[in-house]
Amino acid sequence: MESLIKQWDGEKVIIQYDQPSGAWIFMAIHSTRLGPPVSGGTRMRSYPNAQAALQDAFKLSAAMTNKLALAGVGHGGGKVVIAAPPDLDRAERTRLLQSYGTLLQQLSGLFLTGPDMGTSPDDMDIIAETGAPYVFSRTPAAGGAGDSGPTTATGVLAGMRVTCERLYGDASLAGKRVLVQGAGSVGRALMKLLQNEGANVLFSDIDEIAMQRVRTELGLEFIPPESLFDTVCDIFSPCAIGGILDENAIARLKCQAVVGAANNQLVDPHDAMRLQERDILYAPDMVVNIGGLLGITGIEAAGWSWEEAHERVSSTVTRTLGQVYDLAAAAGLDTHAAALRIARERLAQGKLEQSVI
Ligand code: PHE
Numbered sequence: 001m002e003s004l005i006k007q008w009d010g011e012k013v014i015i016q017y018d019q020p021s022g023a024w025i026f027m028a029i030h031s032t033r034l035g036p037p038v039s040g041g042t043r044m045r046s047y048p049n050a051q052a053a054l055q056d057a058f059k060l061s062a063a064m065t066n067k068l069a070l071a072g073v074g075h076g077g078g079k080v081v082i083a084a085p086p087d088l089d090r091a092e093r094t095r096l097l098q099s100y101g102t103l104l105q106q107l108s109g110l111f112l113t114g115p116d117m118g119t120s121p122d123d124m125d126i127i128a129e130t131g132a133p134y135v136f137s138r139t140p141a142a143g144g145a146g147d148s149g150p151t152t153a154t155g156v157l158a159g160m161r162v163t164c165e166r167l168y169g170d171a172s173l174a175g176k177r178v179l180v181q182g183a184g185s186v187g188r189a190l191m192k193l194l195q196n197e198g199a200n201v202l203f204s205d206i207d208e209i210a211m212q213r214v215r216t217e218l219g220l221e222f223i224p225p226e227s228l229f230d231t232v233c234d235i236f237s238p239c240a241i242g243g244i245l246d247e248n249a250i251a252r253l254k255c256q257a258v259v260g261a262a263n264n265q266l267v268d269p270h271d272a273m274r275l276q277e278r279d280i281l282y283a284p285d286m287v288v289n290i291g292g293l294l295g296i297t298g299i300e301a302a303g304w305s306w307e308e309a310h311e312r313v314s315s316t317v318t319r320t321l322g323q324v325y326d327l328a329a330a331a332g333l334d335t336h337a338a339a340l341r342i343a344r345e346r347l348a349q350g351k352l353e354q355s356v357i
Contacts, residue, residue: 001051004270008058013055015280016103021092023084026054026098027111030061031197033069033347034355035076037109039293041116042100042127043069044082053083059242060116063263066343067286070324071294071316072197074355078111094126101131114148114296117184117241121146137296144300148186151295152261154310156186158317159259159288160235163281166325167256173240177233179223179255182240183210186261186292190239191218204228229253230283238262242285250274259283272336284339287321294356302357 005013012032017024029038040061048054057079065077082100083283094292104111104127114136115124121139128135138144160178161171176199180187183205194201195218204223205211210241214220225229229252236255238244250271258265258280265285266272275282294316295309304312320342328338346352 001054001229004051004054004058010058010061013054013057013098014103014107018096018099021085021088021096023082023088023096024050024053025103026057026081027078027103028054028057028061028081029076029078029111030058031065031347032076032077033065033350034074034352036076037112039068039073039112039114040071040080040298041077041292042080042082042113042119042123043116044084044123047081047083048088050083053081054074057081059264063286065347066340067290068266068293069292069343069346070287070320070339070353072346072354073290073297074352074357075112076236079116080111080113083256097123097126098130101127101129101135104131104134107134112297114293115185120185136300142346144181145296145306147185147189147291148296151309151313151335152186152289152292153189153193154295155291155313155317156190156237156239156259156288157197158314159283159321160237160257162318162321163257163259163283167281170196171223175200176235177202178235178237179204179228179231179233180237180239180261181205181228181244181260182238183207183214184240185198187237187239188214188218190237190261191220195220199288202231202233235259238265238285243267245271245275247271250278250280253280255280257281257283259288260285261289263289266336268355269336269340272334276334281325282335283321284324284336286343287324287339288317290316290320297357309332314355 012029014027061079124138125142140146165171179202232254235257236262246267291313298304324339328335
């Protein structure tokens, strides 16, 4: 762990070990160039070991810095990863989340959080018992805006429209075959939006219960996880775990574009070039997945209506992705490199004149 921390390019890591459960809480504060505050979701899952969890926190926090800079949100980037044992019971889990809330409270607003993979609005309610007002996306019953899946999905849909416009000269998704990986809160919301747009939606998930739910609720065709990369489609949309696009996966893909919400989809930055070489247009995740944070913080901290939140998310992603595609074409960069260049320029300028929230 020591060498991992020394090599990291972020600013500060706060580590709390929860003795009773054996869980680790890693808070990675990657950058305060545009903040404070520092914003980032709270991810909770089990990891093979503590180092793997810390590494995930580091990578995810850097993605937050970039995505906030790209969208023009005047917050720094960070992430919290809670590495919890898989057999944690309900009472222990609640106690752990409350203990984490106390940490947020002690930081007095330096760090603002919301849900991420493995945490829900119900969990945000528990964290907020001790961590309010620094916790976003609590349930409506507790005074929060609720699930961040719908506004995240709105941003991804906007990204798909921009991508279709570039590829086919028409932004419409009607009749397009779209494969969504992940039937979680974002994936399900996205599938519904796509159905409404008249797209031909396919989906995949490793979880049997999530799979049955989508089959009965939406009646969509299921693609087994092992066939994910070999399925012919127009757009492949990763909305689950990151690190899925490596050299092998990219060689198998049978899509024209990749546009999804999962954080850090590429294993390596070079994978963006590999996608380009295969003529697959890649919408960088850090550009299209801002909608959870932007929509929910806009509603809760800036008083936006839901309608306004969806509109702002949509226009932000449309504008930013357009800039990224334009720069990539003009400068001969892959789209990931173009997004990074824009983010770095904003970060080099320091504090934003105007933040979108
Ligand atoms: N999970 C979101 C992301 O990765 C973070 C977030 C969601 C933060 C909702 C606040 C509110 O971007």
